[in-house]
Structures are given as structure tokens and as C-alpha cells.
Amino acid sequence: MDAPWTRRAALRAVGGTVVGATAVAGAAGVKAQDDATASLAASIRTVGGQVAVPDGTFAVSGETGGVVDEVGIVVVGEDGGRSLTVTPVTDRTFETEVTVGSVGEGRVSASVISEGADGHLGDGSNPAWIGGGDGGDSLEAYLNTLPSDLTGDQVRVRLLGETVEEARSDDIMSTSVFRHRQAETVVENVYPAGEEASGINPVPVGSTVVVEGMTNRWFDGNAVTVAFNDPGGTTVSEAQVTEWDADGRWRTTLTTPADAVPATYTIRVSDGESGDVVAFFVEGTATATASPTRTRTQTATPTRTPVQSGGDDGFPAAEAVAAVGVGAVTFGAGLWWWSRGGGEGSSSRGSDRSTPERIRDDDGGMKESAGVPGPEPDVDRRRSVVDVGVDADDGTDAAITPALSSATDRTAAGSGPPERIPRAPDVRVDYAALTEEEPIGGGGNADVSKATLPTPTGDVTLAIKRPRMQGTLHTDAVERLMEEAETWDKIDDHDHVVGVVDYGASPVPWIAMEYMDAGHLGERAGDLPFEQARWTAVALAKGVRHAHRRGVAHLDLKPANVLFRSVDGAWDVPKVADWGLSKHLLEHSASVEGLSPEYAAPEQFDDSYGPADDLTDVYQLGAVLYELFTGRPPFEGKPAKAMHRVLHEAPTPPSEVADVPAELDDVLLTALAKGKRDRYESVLYLRDALRDLRD
Structure with a gap:
């Protein structure tokens, strides 16, 4: 009789928002009652979470528990392209450089897989072994027999189903995601x-x-x-x-x-x-x-x-x-x-x-x-x-600075971008010392208030975000706000990301933020002169791009999340707020709760468009900018109606809605493409297209 096995899998979610991760280490193990042990710890090394097309190379290294003599590295692209590298295990360790091969550009996963202690993959049927086997039951043969029209996500699901997730399997897998570009x-x-x-x-x-x-x-x-x-x-x-x-x-x-x-x-x-x-x-x-x-x-x-x-x-x-x-x-x-x-x-x-x-x-x-x-x-x-x-x-x-007509235009009060962008104050916050003045916003499960912090150099005005108090404060609400603070704090060193000043969990979870005194984008959409709107759009694209380079996608971009800070004699500065919610949105991707349908991307309603990721931000930013230039979102109506339009209708070209250059049509409609492959490959290219526009 076979010994019962206890299994713990170390799997990284494929298709998440961590675009810029450089390496992901996974560890898992199985243990029989006779104390025979198998384990896998793997690390995948890229350059800044990317593999450049001319190189096509990344490195894989790790350790096993000593019961296997080889591991497989399966590379899968968005288009379903896949390749397999088999590397030997020597003295329980392995190290190799892997080539991406014919996998196309875009999001790519690399999965290191071990057969575990039972000596075969899955239940022992196709695929049965990593490196070979009778009747063509090798992992390579299995990958080659998969239909050529499968997407990357479909290939990954099938691979998991035939290995790690199969009944009685003790296979171990560690997966990382990077960009091939x-x-x-x-x-x-x-x-x-x-x-x-x-x-x-x-x-x-x-x-x-x-x-x-x-x-x-x-x-x-x-x-x-x-x-x-x-x-x-x-x-x-x-x-x-x-x-x-x-x-x-x-x-x-x-x-x-x-x-x-x-x-x-x-x-x-x-x-x-x-x-x-x-x-x-x-x-x-x-x-x-x-x-x-x-x-x-x-x-x-x-x-x-x-x-x-x-x-x-x-x-x-x-x-x-x-x-x-x-x-x-x-x-x-x-x-x-x-x-x-x-x-x-x-x-x-x-x-x-x-x-x-x-x-x-x-x-x-x-x-x-x-x-x-x-x-x-x-x-x-x-x-x-x-x-x-x-x-x-x-x-x-x-x-x-935009292409202004004269030096006088650039120096006139309020007629151009500021020479210096104000940043969040660099102070430590004593929560007990805060003097709350007035509520200034809220949404979802949190409220924001304006507050004053006394400091040795004078009072500092801050915005304080707290979870909405509705009877008992549940643990998940506390953890969610703290996760948001930690994520946001990693990316706020940019002119167009609202700054996090400090945060804490006592006496209630709180985030102290830079106070933005000039409202949100929805209050001025359609009213800005074209050059100011264009500068604002470029600034927002830069802020989002910065977050992507740090491995964070927003996934909830909307006018209410674009706040402005006033600057004497210059245009108000836009900054993106409410970062760090993407993990929660991914975990609840089957629900539209918390999303604003007018600005949500098709993949947030229908997973046949692929997972939500940084290209979701390209779409959402396109929707926000559409409203910035025209005064209305690309799709309107009650939630169900707006959702239907996002999935099935084409937006009206902006130049048919407002007095904007016709060249803006192609820029925004490309960002708003329903299929991710038809959008800008990166918010970087949306930024550049906006820069090229002229009134």
C-alpha cells in the first residue's frame, strides 16, 4: 500500500500585476511517513523583470531535496508559444541560463518543475517524465501535442492540471512572470x-x-x-x-x-x-x-x-x-x-x-x-x-514644457507647467497629535479627512485615510489598508504620484498622505485648454509608467483617483492616488464590486480577454484621458449598460464629441482597444503619442 503523502505547493499566481519583479523564489516539499523528503527552491533572474528580445536569456538556479536528478523549465508566452529546458541536478543544486526561444513579446511565465519523490509527473500518465519515457510520455512531447491555438493562460492551466494539481501528484512547481520586450x-x-x-x-x-x-x-x-x-x-x-x-x-x-x-x-x-x-x-x-x-x-x-x-x-x-x-x-x-x-x-x-x-x-x-x-x-x-x-x-x-507660442506665455501666471513640482512633506506622524478638520472624500471601504499635524517648524496639512467604521473592524480590512500603504509607499517618489507621508495600524489603520488642495480630474474634465490638458495627460502617463517600472499596476484608474495640487502662477499639478488596491482587485476579479464600469477594461468583465495587468492600466488611462479632453467618459450609462458598451461597442472618436484635434482620435482609440494586443504595448508609448500632439 502506498504511503500517504502530505503536499504543500509553492505556486506563484501567473497573470498578476507584478510587472517589474526581477526574481521569484519558491519553495515546496513533500514528505513520506518514512521521512523520505523532496523539495524545490527556485529563483528566476531577469533584468528588472524584463528579458530583451535581442538577448532572449534569463537565469534559473535553485536546490532540490536530493531525490531528483533533473528539473524542467517551461517557458510560456501570451500567444501560447512554449519551450522546455531540462537541466541536471548535481549535489542537490541546479543552475542554467534559459533562452526564451520562439516565444513572442509580452508577458511570459517561467515554471520550474520537479517530479517530486515518486519519480514521475502527475499520476504517471502523459506527461510521465520530464526528460523522457516510454511511448513519448516526456514533458516535451506533451507540450508539443497541445493545440497550437491555445493562449498562454490556457497552456499554463493544462500544465498545472496534468502535473501539480493532478490527484495523488507530489510534483512541485515554482513560477515567475516577466516581460519579453x-x-x-x-x-x-x-x-x-x-x-x-x-x-x-x-x-x-x-x-x-x-x-x-x-x-x-x-x-x-x-x-x-x-x-x-x-x-x-x-x-x-x-x-x-x-x-x-x-x-x-x-x-x-x-x-x-x-x-x-x-x-x-x-x-x-x-x-x-x-x-x-x-x-x-x-x-x-x-x-x-x-x-x-x-x-x-x-x-x-x-x-x-x-x-x-x-x-x-x-x-x-x-x-x-x-x-x-x-x-x-x-x-x-x-x-x-x-x-x-x-x-x-x-x-x-x-x-x-x-x-x-x-x-x-x-x-x-x-x-x-x-x-x-x-x-x-x-x-x-x-x-x-x-x-x-x-x-x-x-x-x-x-x-x-509644451510648445508655447512665446516666452511671455510661459511666464504668465497660471499659463504653463510649474518649474518645481511640490512634494509630500518629509515628516513623521504622531497619530495622537493630529487635529481632524473636515472630511474631504471617500469611497469603497475607506474615508479621507483633512487633518493638521503640529511640527516644530509649523503646522502641516495632511490627508488621512482610514477604513470606514461599520461596527466591527475586520482583520481583512486592516490588512488590506496596510498592504495598500506598503505598496503605495514604494512608488510615491515621483512628481505625479500622490505622496505617502506615514502610516500605521494603531489605534486604527491609517495612511497619512500629501494633501491635494485642488480637487480631482472629474471636476475639470473638458474645461482645460488643450495644451494644459495635453500636459496633464503626459504627466499622468509618466506617473503610471513609474509605477509599472516598480512592479505595480493600478487597475482602478478613474477621474476621482487623479488629484490636483495648486502651484502659484502655474498650472495645477496632477497626481495619481489610491495605489496598492490591485492585489484585492485581482483576488476578486470575478466581481465588478468596487470598479467603475465606465473606466474598466474589457478583461475586468470577461476573462476571455486575458488577465488584468499593466495593459489594463493603458486602457483605463485612455478612458480617463478621454474624459479629460472631452468632458465625458467613452461609455456612459448605468453599470450594466456601461459594462455592455465596454465589451461590445466602439467609443465615439473624441473629435466628434469635443473641439480637439483629430489626431487625438487615434491616440485614445488605440489605448481603448478591446483586445490587449491592439493597445499600446506600454503606457510609455501612450505617453509619447500624447507628446507628439499639437493643437
Whole structure:
């Protein structure tokens, strides 16, 4: 008679919102009554939760209990593509590099599976073994016999059903999710050595310049070239970076020539497949001070539009410094930005210096951009393939300004973006010392009040969020609010995410937040001038993108969750609130409770569209921006009616609803596509499309 088994599975939910996780360790074990033990602890290593397409490589390592001599690693893509790698176990450990293979771009899962102590998979029928077996019962043969039209989620469900979840199975599995996407290397920060700053800052002549950035390229066999170019395009300093951390963050230093002429210079980076260009000002004195930003955890994660390159040096197209007939737009202390969007109808802003740069043509070759004819790149509307955004998308907006008609327009009171974005106060909160003044909002199971905190330097106004008190305060409500606080606190170091000041669980759970004094988006939707609405939209996309890079999707974006903070003499600053609820929404995905149907994505009502993830945020942000520009959501009606329209009707083009440019139609309707594959691949590309719009 077989010995009874006690099983505990370590399974990570596939299809969750953790987009940026770099590794997931799982451990599980089975134990027979005779004390024979099997176990599995596995770690999957990527670069910042991503695997770049040119590399297609990630690493897997772990330990077993000693009763198996091999483990399998099953890779499954969104499109149902799959591959299997079998690696031997030596002295109870295993370590290997795995290639993604033919799996397409998008969300990918990697499952490490062990046969356990019984020596076979599942109940011993197909699949019976990882590495082989009589009658073609190997795991590879099983995967090959699955129908080719299955989605990734369907493949994963079948694999679980035939292994770990099968009756009497003692199989053990550990699964991680990452993104398979195009190469991306960007610059985050430029500042003088010795300063503590983020963003793109002016530097003095003759100084050492710190350049920091991010990449998703694999650790081995790749390098990032960083070039410091003068106004004429000549490289005056260069460095090569060959090491970066687990999140893909890299750092190097360059030297500003002692005889440099004060002007706008550029830094170009390339990994051979993608790159970035940023512009900054070299000042004539050694007194430049980088603009500090409040950083409570990590520096905010800026992003640039990735630029695909096919040249020998791999540098991106940079019409920002090589366009003909375009004028530079300046803002602040020597901070400049401009961008070029590929495709018909795009516009450029930048220096009037004519420095030839190379742009990839349709055949993958290179052509000169300054006066040399050639076919324009074929730009997918969902992805900015040849678009260089020279900006400070790093959690600060100091270098970002729309194309205003004159310097007077930019400096007039309330007519442009603020030079500095106000942040949450950096104070510790003594809950007992709070003086509550008035309720200011609420929703779901929580209420928000305005409160005053006395401090040695004066009173500080805060917003305090607490669970709604309805008789007994249940444990799940306490845990949910604390989980929200912890998640939110990890991503609030960005200009367009409402800041968390402090939080605690006594005497009741509470979150102290930055006080937003200028209302929410729903109160001003449809009333903003187009340029201000466009700037607001770009800002929101940046905030959401920042959260995605930290591994958090919102899943409940709506106008009431976009709050504004006033700034004297400038436009009000938008920030996204109510982060950290995504775990609860995923766990209750079969219910629409708590969702606003007018802004919910199809996959939140019908799982045939796939799981809710970061692309759900692309849709929801599109719905919020639709209302921002037009004054109404894309779909209206009572909840059941709105849900039906989300699933079965196409939204009316925005230009038919409000006085907005027709070019906005394609941008928002792409974000609002019902199928996730038809939307922008990332909120990054929605941001870039919004930037390219002109009134």
C-alpha cells in the first residue's frame, strides 16, 4: 500500500500585476511517513523583470531535496508559444541560463518543475517524465501535442492540471512572470559629481559629470556606450559600461572639457540595439547646483522612448540636435527638451544646428537625417519606434514644457507647467497629535479627512485615510489598508504620484498622505485648454509608467483617483492616488464590486480577454484621458449598460464629441482597444503619442 503523502505547493499566481519583479523564489516539499523528503527552491533572474528580445536569456538556479536528478523549465508566452529546458541536478543544486526561444513579446511565465519523490509527473500518465519515457510520455512531447491555438493562460492551466494539481501528484512547481520586450537603454540622471540630485541638470565647465540610467539588456556579453557630444556633434568624452545591477541600473562618469564653450550639449547612450539622447546645459562657472528632489526610497524611475538602431555604433536617431528648421525651446535654468515623432504629421523641436544623424530606414539600413533623402520609417501606431524624447522623465518635470507660442506665455501666471513640482512633506506622524478638520472624500471601504499635524517648524496639512467604521473592524480590512500603504509607499517618489507621508495600524489603520488642495480630474474634465490638458495627460502617463517600472499596476484608474495640487502662477499639478488596491482587485476579479464600469477594461468583465495587468492600466488611462479632453467618459450609462458598451461597442472618436484635434482620435482609440494586443504595448508609448500632439 502506498504511503500517504502530505503536499504543500509553492505556486506563484501567473497573470498578476507584478510587472517589474526581477526574481521569484519558491519553495515546496513533500514528505513520506518514512521521512523520505523532496523539495524545490527556485529563483528566476531577469533584468528588472524584463528579458530583451535581442538577448532572449534569463537565469534559473535553485536546490532540490536530493531525490531528483533533473528539473524542467517551461517557458510560456501570451500567444501560447512554449519551450522546455531540462537541466541536471548535481549535489542537490541546479543552475542554467534559459533562452526564451520562439516565444513572442509580452508577458511570459517561467515554471520550474520537479517530479517530486515518486519519480514521475502527475499520476504517471502523459506527461510521465520530464526528460523522457516510454511511448513519448516526456514533458516535451506533451507540450508539443497541445493545440497550437491555445493562449498562454490556457497552456499554463493544462500544465498545472496534468502535473501539480493532478490527484495523488507530489510534483512541485515554482513560477515567475516577466516581460519579453524590445531592448531599452535610457538615461535617467545627469548631474555634477559630488551633488545629490536626479533628473537632467546643468553642469559647470571642467567638471566631472555623473550619468545614470537603466537598461534591460542581459548582464553577459553586452555593454552600454555613453558619449558626451559638443554642440557640433563631436564626442568630447566617452565611457563604456559593462556592469549594472539586478534592476538594470548603471552609472558612469564623463569629463566636461576645461575649454568647453557654455552651450547645450548632449549625451547619447547605446546598447547596440537601442539608445537614448538627452540634452543639458554646460555653464561657464563651477557654481551649478543640481536641482534636488525628495527621495524617500529609490530615485524615481524615468523612461525614454526606445529607439531601434541598426548602425555600427548603435546610436539612436537624434533629430533633436540635427533637425532642419526647428527652434529650441528653453525652460528653467539651462534645461532644454525637444522630441521627434516618426510618421506622417509628426513635428520636431530642437537645436537649429545641422548635425547629421542616422535613422533606420525600412530595410534596416541607415540614412542621414540632415538633407539626405530616404524612406521614412514605418511606425507602428502602438509603439514609438523612432522617437527620441529628450526630457527629464525621472520623477521631476522641471525640464518639461509644451510648445508655447512665446516666452511671455510661459511666464504668465497660471499659463504653463510649474518649474518645481511640490512634494509630500518629509515628516513623521504622531497619530495622537493630529487635529481632524473636515472630511474631504471617500469611497469603497475607506474615508479621507483633512487633518493638521503640529511640527516644530509649523503646522502641516495632511490627508488621512482610514477604513470606514461599520461596527466591527475586520482583520481583512486592516490588512488590506496596510498592504495598500506598503505598496503605495514604494512608488510615491515621483512628481505625479500622490505622496505617502506615514502610516500605521494603531489605534486604527491609517495612511497619512500629501494633501491635494485642488480637487480631482472629474471636476475639470473638458474645461482645460488643450495644451494644459495635453500636459496633464503626459504627466499622468509618466506617473503610471513609474509605477509599472516598480512592479505595480493600478487597475482602478478613474477621474476621482487623479488629484490636483495648486502651484502659484502655474498650472495645477496632477497626481495619481489610491495605489496598492490591485492585489484585492485581482483576488476578486470575478466581481465588478468596487470598479467603475465606465473606466474598466474589457478583461475586468470577461476573462476571455486575458488577465488584468499593466495593459489594463493603458486602457483605463485612455478612458480617463478621454474624459479629460472631452468632458465625458467613452461609455456612459448605468453599470450594466456601461459594462455592455465596454465589451461590445466602439467609443465615439473624441473629435466628434469635443473641439480637439483629430489626431487625438487615434491616440485614445488605440489605448481603448478591446483586445490587449491592439493597445499600446506600454503606457510609455501612450505617453509619447500624447507628446507628439499639437493643437
